[in-house]
Amino acid sequence: MLEIEDILKMHDDAFTRGQVTRQNASDDLVFYNVTQWDDQVLGESQLQYRGQFDILRKAGRHIISELKENPVQVDFEPIGDNYDAADLMDGLYRTTTRHNSSLEAFAVSQQETIVCGFSAWELANEYTGEGQLQEIKRIPLYEGNNTVFFDPNAKLVDKSDADYVSVLQRYSKEGYQKLSEELTGEESTPVSFKWPEESYVFPWISRDQRFYVGKFYHREKVTETIHIFVDPMGTPREVLEDNYDEEEESLIAGGFQYQEEIKRDRYIVTRYIVSGEGILDTSRIPGENLPVVPFYGERAVVEGEEHYEGVTRLAKDPQRLRNFQMSYLADIVSRSPRIKPIFFPEQISGYEYMYEENGADNNYPYLLMNSVDMNGKPLQGAVGTMPEQPIPNALAASIDLSRQAIEDVANPGLPQDIADPDASGKAVLALQNRMDMQSFVYHDNYKMALRRDAEIFASMASEVYDTTRKITLTMQDGTRKTETLMQQTLNPQTMQLQMDNDLTTARFEIYADLGMNYQTQKQQTREELKELINGLPPQDPTRDILLMEYLSMLPGYDMENVRNYAKKKLIAQGIKEPETEEEIAYAQQIMQNQSNQPDPMMIAAQAEMEKAAAEQSNAAVRLYDAETKRMKVNIDAQKAGVDAQSKQIDNVTKIAQALRPEPMYRSA
Template identity: 25%
Template sequence: MAKKQPRAVERPASLPAEVEERPERPADPRAADHAKVVDLAMKRWRRADPADRENRDNAYADLEFLEVPGAQWGEDAKRARADRPCLEFNRLPTTIAQITGDIRQMRPAIKVVPVDSRGDPDTADVIAGMVRYIENRSDAASAYFSAADQQVACGIGHWKVTTEYGSDSTFEQEIRITHVPDGIGVRWDPDAVLPTREDARFCFVPVDMSREVFEETYPDKPAAEIGDGVLHQQGLSEWSTADTVRVCEYWTKTPVKKTLALMPDGEILDLTDKTDLQAYDERFERAQVAGARIEVREGHKVERYIISATDVLEGPTPWPGRFIPVVPVIGIEMQVGKRRYRRGVVRLAKDPQRAYNYARSTQIEVVALQPKAPFTGTATMFKGYEAVWETANTVNHPFLPYNPDPMAAGAAPQRVPPPVPSAGLAELTRDASEDMKAVTGVYDASLGARSNETSGKAIKARQQEGDVGSFVYIVNFSRAIRHTGSIVVDLIPHIYDTARTLRIVGEDGKVDLVSINQPEGLADDDVAERIQNDVTVGAYDVAMEMGPSYTTRREAALDGMIQLVQAAPQLAPMILDLLAKAQDWPMADKIAKRIRTMLPPQIQAEEAQESGEPPPAPPPPSPQEQAAMAQQQRQQQLEEGRQQLDLAKLGLEKDKLQADVMKIQAELQKAHIDAEARAIEASRPPEPQAAAAPAASTAAPATDPRLDAITEAVQQLGAVVSMILEEMAPPEAPPPGPDGLPGADPQIPGDMPTIPTEAPQGAFSFDPSAMGLPAAPEMMG
């Protein structure tokens, strides 16, 4: 298709006076620098534009073939067929929708992991939630899927990452992911070789504006000043036409020398920027005092310009990250010698689609041109019965009369057989359909066609088998998402560098509030403050998790848990709360929370520890446990009553023994008095009548036999009292056994506890010496 040549813009011969006398704009001191920027940009454009022009033209042709009606028949084919039908049976959108549908269902999830000692796993989870929040706030899914549609159809699509203020009344910035409408028109550095183009030194994102919109957007840059003739001579005629002006977002990545200081605690200070000398001196002095390791490294600075073909409209604007924030998502790309070829699904499916259109159009044409008359006969046969025969195909006549024709002896009107389709055209149609499936890799099973499979697993296996041929698009899409995560994670420390509260989105889609960069007290050294969720320190990397979406995985987990419960019913009480939580019912979370209170205490304690909650209170005892506890209390009370009764009996025995001892003491006292009386009587001088018997008066007085019996009785009673006191004394606690419980004395046969041999303090004691009696060694003191 011939390109439309740009039309020169005609200027009026004379201008109004107020325009002629318009004062000239003051010279911009940055004009010289801008001229150098534009000159370098146009040199890079003239190198990048032809390097990828073939792929770009083929991609535009693929989109036209897919979406523009009539584009599947070339102009030459239409002229050759003249008035013959040129029908289109476009089967490619369904095939492409199958692949992009898999991408929508298997969108990769961005995971953030720390990669150095200053990175914190909890902060990494917060950053991952912030990335999901940025995607949700930006409606990034629309940008992702718009680029995926172009990726699968023609081989390439783009989206980009930008920054903006949260509102017109705040100084806090936000990160946004937005789409690039013309993803095919992006020009990259032709020397970049990585699929993500992160090694590119420049990138152009062109936008064609109407002249009216351009002059409204940039009123101090009139479109008339863009020299159309000069641009045409320089090969830049597309930058300015009669109706449009091209404005380009021009990204540069320039090598610079960076001075970095590695602090003893692992922090890295950037000493490159000297625009603020006071801040630079403070950072440098801090690094010197701490004994930091200072080195000069090779680095890059990223800048953004908005340019036309002749001037810088905006910029330069420094970009805080280290990547050019434009993300390509590529279909299939191959390097053939020095040339790089890129394609999507449509490229190889064009010829099968054209063959299918030709076969179907010809088939319909052949059938349409066959005669439609149901009966044939001579004019004489139908003469007079025209009304009956004209309605034979609409009215159920009982008979169809006709006139015998002498010229056709014995002949009657004959029914014409229906149109017969061409077997060759039918075979051509089938072959074209199969060729289309073969070149796209998407077969009937992947498109939902029924086959001889009956089980769900067999049907799913057939569908997945067909998805293998198109899995390359899903992998490349995942790579682009990962690069987007790297760009966003690299930007977060620069954009979210103040203390604020953000909404983060969990993997399950739930929104939580979290505070970042919030001081929460002094650190261990009592000098620096501890910062909660400090996203400005530490290095983090992005890892991808390929697979179905969270909803799909939750459904798969639900099916797996149901099968597990059916196979092992005894496990149901242990996972019933998880089974309820995986449901889509209203209040499923509340039901799961109530079921969790019925779990064993060990599992409840583990769940509380994982979630950081206090341990749950012990559950109330069951009726059986309450009955057992009551029975145990009754047994204990009976045992205590029995012990108290035994103690009371021992007390009575003690009182009785004390009375007997007192009685014996009284008898001993009386015996002592009698002995003293006899001694006094014996010591008196004898009377005269007793002189006749001197030998009898000098002899020793005889011992009273009652005294010996009483002494022996007292000794026996003392031994009985000692035994009773030993029984009444509380037993000492035996030493602990190997399990920490009181053990038994191994020297006592029968493992009986030992009994103390001394009476407790305050017990009854008897001392015969206090009464002048001989002491018995068996008696207790």
């Protein structure tokens, strides 16, 4: 643990290094955001009018818009094959970057870096109010060039090699006393820890009315003793030496067996909240990294000293010159006399009062003059007019030169006058993709800052998200879904319990790439899909797939039904993987419907069997018919023989009766 004397010494070492650069950055912030006149250069000017004709602000806004139009895409790649954990980390990271505090931290950082060349933001773990659950948030650090002091021995641009960083926070007297009472339980007299570097060219509020408290983050390497326990299913669990006595009994009661003890080197980060009185609070920070992310503009290390600047530094002189020129021109116009006629005294004798007032103060509807002199001779009109105040030729020429000088050092990219309102979407995208090298410096350094932000986030997440809980993941297209962390499931292959969605043991390689935002990517993809669709014949099945893909990307709330229809068609065809819960349920329904339908091979085999059975039945029928016909023939034959025999008997009987003599009867 550090003492207050150690913290003061390290802070002073960081403060004295780069002091001139920080003061110049303070002047840049005042020049860009507050006033361009209250400094030693133009402070003694004799101009009556002092205008501010700001061209620099336009350049700064242009770079900010390009940073937002071409955001940095952070990607977590797993070390190993834990791709599910990488997808979880991707979605969780995107969700946290959409919080209001994160958006403000990024916006403040971009603004200050573009103006003065340096800014920073902080990552912190805070309780959500739902039990004891925590989440990671970003905190904006205003005037990072004056309030953030990194270890002067750190040389990397992301300060990942720094061992400490000091952050100053300003409080009012009441705010300081409230903070001190919350941390120590006692009221105290406000005493500032240290003071930031500040500009001395603008009369700010008195220093006596504000007090500074320091948040000092210190990182040190330690060797930890880790005890390994194994549950009945063979799943290991690590327990730190500090927690061993508390968890040993509960683990053994739960069926865990002690396996081994290992040593491991790691960094621990401690936060000290300090004031001029001493250390107010000490706490350990999750993760192994200092939770402060620096973002540089143009940076260089010269003779061991770090120097940085934004667009303001080189544009200040031409901007001052332009302000002076335009103000001088306004002075010439405002202080020069108006055009007046020239008369002889006798021409306006008696009407002098009508010519005493100038310009708008002269309210006479018309002016009078004498038509004849004292001798009755007619008088002519005005003999002439006063000459106008001439504008110096050098002033007129230098006004355009000063504007060009500002644009040479501050113009970030594409000229605005080449935009064609009738250009196609593809042509507009091509123009937007043109980026000047000056703005690319800020894009590249912002990419390194966000990569460092992701490293700190992943390190903190392994300790913050260590319990079973539901989290919201944000996909690349902006859709959201819910997952459960630290969920035990049964592996059907090994028949052992396994921990799914575990971020505590996952390790990642982090990459950051510069690209377009998702909406711009969708627009470009739609343009490409339209070309492909128009180039395919209507009967091509690929055309229908591309058409559904195009419909699924249509923007607008009114097109939601069309998008959902197209996505379901793609899922049904196996082109698109389901992502949302509704799509997953739809895919499961399709699989269930397909499982209820018989297999085509079984249908064919059954048809063959039925065909064979039908043929066998037909053969039996034919055999039965043949046998029936044979029996009928025999019956007919027998019947014919009986009929013939009966007929023959009848004939014989008739013949016999004919040959027999008739008997003689007596009469009574």
